[in-house]
Amino acid sequence: MKTTMVQSSKKRLRTRASKNRQGNNQQKSTDAVKKNGSILVAGKKAPNFSLNSTPDQKVSLTDFRGQPVILAFYPADWSPVCTDQLSLYAEVMPEFKKHNAELLAISVDNIWSHLAFSKDRKLNFPVLADFEPKGTVSRKYGAFKEKIGEAARALFVIDDKGVIRWSHLSPDGVNPGADGILLALENLNRNQPVVQG
Amino acid sequence: MAATKTVPRRTTGKTRLETVEEEPETTRLVVPVDPGGDHIQGPLAASLTLVEYGDYQCPYCGAAYPEVKKIQKQLGSKLRFVFRNFPLSRIHEHALNAAETAEAANAQGKFWDMHDFLYEHQDTLGDPGVALGFAKKLGLDIQKFQHDLSQHTHQSRIKEDFNGGVRSGVNGTPTFYVNGLRHEGAATARELVKALEAPK
Numbered sequence: 001m002k003t004t005m006v007q008s009s010k011k012r013l014r015t016r017a018s019k020n021r022q023g024n025n026q027q028k029s030t031d032a033v034k035k036n037g038s039i040l041v042a043g044k045k046a047p048n049f050s051l052n053s054t055p056d057q058k059v060s061l062t063d064f065r066g067q068p069v070i071l072a073f074y075p076a077d078w079s080p081v082c083t084d085q086l087s088l089y090a091e092v093m094p095e096f097k098k099h100n101a102e103l104l105a106i107s108v109d110n111i112w113s114h115l116a117f118s119k120d121r122k123l124n125f126p127v128l129a130d131f132e133p134k135g136t137v138s139r140k141y142g143a144f145k146e147k148i149g150e151a152a153r154a155l156f157v158i159d160d161k162g163v164i165r166w167s168h169l170s171p172d173g174v175n176p177g178a179d180g181i182l183l184a185l186e187n188l189n190r191n192q193p194v195v196q197g
Numbered sequence: 198m199a200a201t202k203t204v205p206r207r208t209t210g211k212t213r214l215e216t217v218e219e220e221p222e223t224t225r226l227v228v229p230v231d232p233g234g235d236h237i238q239g240p241l242a243a244s245l246t247l248v249e250y251g252d253y254q255c256p257y258c259g260a261a262y263p264e265v266k267k268i269q270k271q272l273g274s275k276l277r278f279v280f281r282n283f284p285l286s287r288i289h290e291h292a293l294n295a296a297e298t299a300e301a302a303n304a305q306g307k308f309w310d311m312h313d314f315l316y317e318h319q320d321t322l323g324d325p326g327v328a329l330g331f332a333k334k335l336g337l338d339i340q341k342f343q344h345d346l347s348q349h350t351h352q353s354r355i356k357e358d359f360n361g362g363v364r365s366g367v368n369g370t371p372t373f374y375v376n377g378l379r380h381e382g383a384a385t386a387r388e389l390v391k392a393l394e395a396p397k
Contacts, residue, residue, distance in 0.1 A: 084369040090287050092363055122287040177368035179224075 038142040039154050039169050046071075046158040047140040051128035052111050059104065059126050061162070068101040068188060069158040070181055073143040073151040075172055077109045077117035077127075085153075085175045090123050092178045099185040106130050106137060107151050143169070157184040224379035228361035230279050236308050238269065239277035245393045247276060248374040250283035250362040253295035253315045254322055255370040257384065262316040267386035272393065280312060282358040283370050291322035293355065298328045300351030305337045 040046070046069075050060040061069065074085060086105055089096075096103055103125040109117070114127040130137045130151065138144035143154035155176060157166040166184035170176040226248060232241050249265065251258040269278055282300075284292035295315050302311030314331050321327040325346075332342050345351060362372070366379055373380040375392040382388040 087285055087288050088363075088368060091285055091359070095360060095363065124287075175368040177224075177366045178363050179366045182364065 039152070039167050040141050040156070040164055041167055042165050044164045046156065046162050046164050047137075048162075049137040049140065051106065051130055051137060053126040053128055054115070055111055059128055061104075061158070064102045065162060066160050068099055068160060068185060070096065070101055070103045070185075071141070071154075071156040071158065072103065072105045073138055073141065073154040073156075074105060074107050075145075075148075075150040075153060076107055077113045081153075081173055081175050085177075086123055086127075087121050088175070088178060089125070090121065092182075093124050095178070095182060096185070099188070101157075101185055104128055108135050108138065108149065155181060157181060157188070159188055224366035226374040226377045226379075227365045230277070236280045236303065236312070237277055238279075238309060240274050241277060243275055243277040245272060245276045246279065246374075246376055247389065247393060248279040248281065250281050250358075250365075250367045250370060250372045250374075252282075252284045252289055252292045252370040253299070254289035254292040254319065255285065256319070257369075258371045259316055259319045261371045261373075261384040262313075264384060264386040264389065268389055268393070271386070271390060276393070281362060282355040283362045283367055283372070284355065284359065285370060293352070294325070294346070295322050295328075296355045297346055297349065297351050298325075298332075300354060301342050301345035302332060302335065302337060304345055304351070305335075305342065307335050307337060310335055 046061060048061045050058045053059045072086070072089065089103055089105075093103065105123070105125060105127045107114075107127075108130050110131045111129040114129055117123075118127045128137075134149065135144040135151065138151040141154065141156065143152045144150075145152050153170040153172055153174070153176065155166075155168045155170075156164050159165045165188055166180070168176060168180050230237065230246060230248065247265070247268065249258075249261070251261070265278060269276060282296045284296045286293040299308060299311045299315060302308055311328070311331065315322070315328065318327060329339070329343075333339060365374070366372075371384055373384060373389060375389065376397060380389060380392055382392060
């Protein structure tokens with residue numbers, strides 16, 4: 001079998017970077033999404049919330065006004081898919097930071113579970129407990145599954161003014177990856193939607 | 198099933214939201230195979246392409262490794278196989294070092310030897326002496342090999358692979374792309390060959 005091995009070079013870096021951009025532009029716009037079952041859509045004001053990130057610290061959405069915020073609702077700590085999803089986001093954090101974006105993960109687990117989970121997975125972003133009254137914030141975003149009592153696997157990208165600019169709902173067992181988030185962050189400066197209701 | 202989407206449409210300087218019917222998106226490889234930079238096994242002009250984003254410490258990648266070998270054996274020169282780095286270094290503490298080890302071997306023309314060795318010795322990844330012993334056996338310039346590792350010479354390339362993977366929708370390891378589309382089935386020879394040989 002023929003084997004090809006070539007060292008990386010600066011030229012290669014440039015070529016790949018430009019191909020990468022080209023690839024993104026070819027993707028369909030995800031700047032504003034849709035139906036998505038019942039989750040809040042692009043153009044809506046993001047409901048504010050204040051949730052515990054540690055037993056004695058609360059995080060509010062308004063704390064981050066002036067910078068983009070990514071909200072990642074997920075069903076439960078410790079389940080395999082969430083683990084992959086949030087571990088991936090921990091790795092991709094430097095890319096999110098290039099957009100000055102903050103990531104907040106939210107599930108209905110309590111803060112002690114979150115602390116253990118976050119430590120175990122070496123997460124580098126706040127993991128918030130939508131615990132009491134259970135699912136209040138998830139519900140506000142249309143991302144609560146009433147029958148199961150868990151948050152849906154929903155993503156939101158919120159701009160510096162607190163307006164949802166992209167949202168995405170995944171099936172529970174599907175890790176949505178980070179490509180949609182990155183594309184939405186890039187599109188923040190390109191398209192200014194008219195704010196609705 | 199077509200999805201309903203609200204997409205921004207440029208009008209007079211402002212963007213308004215509108216709802217359109219759109220075909221569901223398929224997750225595609227956004228960084229094309231680069232004969233000048235990628236690690237490729239098989240003929241460049243092969244009709245079938247399998248791209249793997251892998252992590253040397255990931256047990257699922259370890260399980261997929263012999264499956265890829267089976268696929269290569271079965272499809273022979275019809276297939277080109279491409280390996281790209283996707284180390285999840287926060288949960289796999291040796292993954293980045295292992296990727297650098299393979300890249301340091303690559304700098305001396307021995308990428309695939311080291312790639313195979315690392316997957317065949319996943320349980321030794323925490324002991325750098327093991328890969329070093331293999332590097333000696335391969336006849337590598339050990340001084341250069343160790344220099345590349347200590348200076349992290351190849352980290353930028355690894356990062357580049359990683360970021361390209363993220364943009365292509367890699368959401369865990371291993372993630373395979375079959376002829377440019379993300380493989381959603383099992384990472385087994387049987388499923389991958391079926392996908393590779395499916396009519397395009």
